[in-house]
Amino acid sequence: MKRASTEQTIGMIILGITMIIAVFPFLFMMIIALKPPGESVTGLNALYVINPTINNFFRINQLIPIFRNALNSIVVSTAGASTTVFFCALAGFAFAKYTFPGKEILFVIMIATMMVPEETGVIPVFIIVRRLGWINNLLSLIVPKIATAIGIFYMRQYITTFPYTVMEQARIDGCSEFRIFWNMVLPNITPALAAWGSISFIVRWNELLWPLLFMRSRVMYTLTVAISLLPTAEGLSTPWQVIMAGTAISVVPLVLIYFLLQRFQIAGIMTGSLKG
Amino acid sequence: MKGNSLGMRLWKARIVYLFIAPYFILFIFFQLIPLVWSLVLSFHSWSGLGEMTFVGMDNYRTLVTDDLFQLVLGNTVFYWIVSVITIIPISLMLASIINSPWLKRRNFVQTMMFLPYIISWVAAALVFRMLFDHEVGLVNIAISSLGLQPQPWLVSTRLSKIPISILIIWRLVPWYMLIIYSGLKSVDYQFYEAAVLEGANAFQRMVKITIPLISTILFFCFITLTIECFRIFAQPHALTRGGPGNSSMSIVQYLYINGFEFFKLGYASTVGYALALILLIVSAFQLRVMIKRNKEMNF
Known part of the structure; x- marks a missing residue:
């Protein structure tokens, strides 16, 4: 002992x-x-x-338009997370509950693309975004990642347990397939929606490479890009109080969300989804 | 008749195709076309304006002979090796402690320990930037209090990879700790109780019981960590800008600089394909091991 x-x-x-x-x-x-x-x-x-x-939080705003940047981050993360949750759940529902020609091959393609690093195609993606006129437009940060393979995979795992009998009953009652999804499946998977939503929110908030490429003016930067461009030099010439205030503005909302949503056990679900 | 019935089945499932269409449309425009286009670009020289010139294998030849690419490849491999030999053992140790039956307030401990993984690389890097500063930083204070020489961590070509590695370890350990912990929960606790009765210490239990039983998860951690390390960008970008003298630059930073600062779009695509190739080899290795494991289980 x-x-x-x-x-x-x-x-x-x-x-x-x-x-x-x-x-x-x-x-x-x-x-x-x-x-x-x-x-x-x-x-x-x-x-x-x-x-x-709290003056440093206003001094940082004189250096960079940080409140505008924060607004951009909020828009991108909120719109991104809510659309991602919807489209991933929709596709996850399709893969979990229907049989249709080509299902297996489409699913395999989807999983296989998770292996390819997004950096490989980043030059053409930039050209495509520019042709679409989406440079300096937050749409370029929201739309391309609206449905992700990993999200669909996770939702499919979660929806698989939804009983077929309920779906059959709803069909007899004259429900369309989308109504089954909207009225019966979605309300039953709220923990998964909340978990995946908050994960998407955090990931989009923290993203660096894409916003760095697609946002080309100071007012359009997201918070993460804005603070990554703050001038830091070795030693005391750097206004560290102001830099840390800017960093705090980008960190505190995430930490608050994390603690607020702790009952969903984000971390546990994140890892659970990967274990598959 | 057969074609007709397939047509019928397709038509019957039309609503389901609509459900999965958003993903596949975006996939075509933002993944598939870019991948093919990038492959084409990698055989061309193009600045983004004017005509593309076909250069055959020239970009690939430049890549393998370029001193800077060898440097950034070396740097990336450095981050990879340091991460693998530190993050996985540390995470395994912490996960085992968290899994101990005597631990109280497990949720609280887990919540606090996971905190580093919530914030961005950039935010974490800015804090580390200050901690490792050689004039104002606390790291040098701690080092001198131990009687060692303060070091110019971020401005020395010799040392610049160390703060970046520590940043990577700090932010990624919580993640791998949690993955391993979720694996440990599935291990039957009776194994440990029996081992304790027979007098096995924590280290012996780790080597003899834990590691063999969760080897699949450890292997999964190794693969994802490898992929993550070869894709490092934000960490050196935010902490050292890849400097001093490119001494901490990663492969993706090299791609970024070639593509978006020097506008060598063809060459940057070649770098992108080199990266994909490296990760393909890793994935193939992963697939092989998984297939082998499945076969062993079947027989």
């Missing part, structure tokens, strides 16, 4: 240290973001704040 308790102590210590390492950068960011210009950010001074101020 002695060994078990030693192992338990070591385990607790490792967990404690890991939790500090996981959370510390968030606290550090908030402390710096709340520091007035007069307070030092060097070394150990970075660990506390004497006179917290």
Whole structure:
């Protein structure tokens, strides 16, 4: 029994240290973001704040149009997540509950494309987006990823358990196939919709490469792009308080959503969906 | 008759095709056409304006002889090896601890530990940018308190890959920890109880029980981590801009710079195909192992 308790102590210590390492950068960011210009950010001074101020959050707006950028991110992530959830569930429903010619081959094609890195076709995608007139248009960040293979795969797994008998009964009652989906399937898979929706929201919010390519003016940048272009140089010449305020603006909404939706156990479902 | 019945079946399922149409239409326009087009481009020289010139294998020849490509390939392989040998063991260890029966408030611990994976690479990189700064950063303070020399982490060609690797480890461990943990939950706890009764310590239980039982999941982690590492872009882009002197540049950054800063669209597509080829080899390897495993299970 002695060994078990030693192992338990070591385990607790490792967990404690890991939790500090996981959370510390968030606290550090908030402390710096709340520091007035007069307070030092060097070394150990970075660990506390004497006179917290929210001015840095307005100073960052003088440097870059960050509230506009935040609005872009909100639009892209919200529109993206809600459309993705709908179209992935719709296609997932089709693959889970119907037999139709070509079903297997289409499904295999879909899964196979998950293996191809999107970077390979990025030059033609850029040209196509430009021809569509979608440069500096948020549509280019929403539409192309409206239905993703992984999302359809996940929804299919979830919908498979929906009983056929209910669908048959609905057909007898004269329901169309879309009404079955809309009125019976969707209300029954809300946990999956919420989970996949929040995952899509987070992924779109954090995306860098596509918005960096397609958004070509300061006001059209998403938050992630905007803060990635903040000027940082080695040493004290960088206004770290302002930079960290900008970073916090991009981080805090996600952390809030994460905690709010914790009852959906986003993390668990994310991994569960991959286990298949 | 047969064609007719197929036609009938297609017509009967028309609403179902409508359900899956959005994905496949977008797939054609934003994946399939770009892939084919990119392959064509990789044999051409084109700046995006004017005529394309067919150059045959020239782009591929340039690629294999280019010193910078070898450098970025080396850098990417560095990130890959460091990630694989650190992230998987650390995640496995943490997942096993979280899976221990004595742990209280497991949900709270999990929630906090998963936090790094929620935020973007860019946001995390900016915080790390400050932590690793050689004048104001806390990392150097910690190092000097241990009696070691402070280092110019981000401005040294020798060291610049280290902060990036640490950033990658910090943000990805929570993810792999959770995947492995979800696998551990399916392992029957009686195995461990029996092992403890026979006096096996934590390390022995790990090697003798855990690793063999969740080898499929560990292999899955290895493959996804490999793919993720070869696609690294945001991490060096946000933390060091690939510098100093290209010392931390990744393959995708090299593609980005060639395509969107030098406008060598043909050559950038060649880089894209080189990347796809590397990942194809990895996927083929994965497929082979999976098929082999399935056969073993069947016999």
